[in-house]
Amino acid sequence: MSDVTVREGAYLSRFGKLFSAGPVKPGDSYGAPGMGNSTTIAVASALFIFAVWWVVTSPAFGPMIQPLFLPSPAQVWEKFISVSVEGYQDRTLGEHTWASVQRIFIAFFLAAIFGIPIGIAMATNRVFRGVFDPPIEFYRPLPPLGYLPLTVIWFGIGETQKLVLLFLAMFAPMVLNTRAGVRSVAIEQIHAAYSLGATRAQVLWHVILKGAMPEILTGMRIGIGFGWTTLVAAELVATESGLGAMIMSASEFLVTSVVIMGIIVIGIIAYSFDLFMRWIEKKVVPWKGRV
Secondary structure (H helix, E strand, O other): OOHHHHHHHHHHHHHHHHOOOOOOOOOOOOOOOOOOOOHHHHHHHHHHHHHHHHHHHOHHHOOOOOOOOOOOHHHHHHHHHHHHHOOEOOEOHHHHHHHHHHHHHHHHHHHHHHHHHHHHHHHHOHHHHHHHHHHHHHHOOOOHHHHHHHHHHHHOOOHHHHHHHHHHHHHHHHHHHHHHHHHOOOHHHHHHHHHOOOOHHHHHHHHHHHHHHHHHHHHHHHHHHHHHHHHHHHOOOOOOOOHHHHHHHHHHOOOHHHHHHHHHHHHHHHHHHHHHHHHHHHHHOOOOOOO
16 A cells, blocks of 8 residues: 555544544443534634635735625724724724623623523413413514614613613523423422422422523523624614624724624624533533433
């Protein structure tokens, strides 16, 4: 066998390992689908996207896409530095980011405080289910832009209107995931707890709530995701600060580099929080996916 053939076989083997099943855990007979670390593939995918972006916007290749439609990475980076130091709309990037983060997380905590208990109540009590299920299921499929004018009429154009819009976007996913999590708890576990002398409050806290916790955390992750997607709509009306307001203002004046910069900042913050929620899941519900 020639050296070329050996090298080709080695390259193919390495490439194949990227898409092979992950290593078998102790006690398992076979590797489960999707097991294994995907960090290398994720980094390679991100670098490939960045490389394509650089190529299609590079002056050396034309550019293939004009800066008005897609600025180069260098132009976006220059605008990032410029807005961070000099500001945009009389506010720096840090001030815009802080304004948006405050709105998102205030609405997020309010949605969690109200949504999780209501979801538990809907799953354990038919009266609560009958009261809350129709309005939640009615407004849940509606896009935030659909009821944005109504929130302006009811709450004006101040901070309250923006918080209400973000709250509604996050509230429904948290309620429905909490309800689904509670109803997924095995009835055998509940009967076993009662047979051992547990009270209703103990069953609710130690069996139902802990059994539903994976779905509750998933609902919180989905909810914050809906919140970020609603941010631009929330900051659309009479807002001078915030990433959404910055993006909308830049789009009106065709400052595409600022638009892309704002989108990247939102994506980084949202993804960072999602990673944080995944870390909490591993600490709070280490049994998720194992039973």
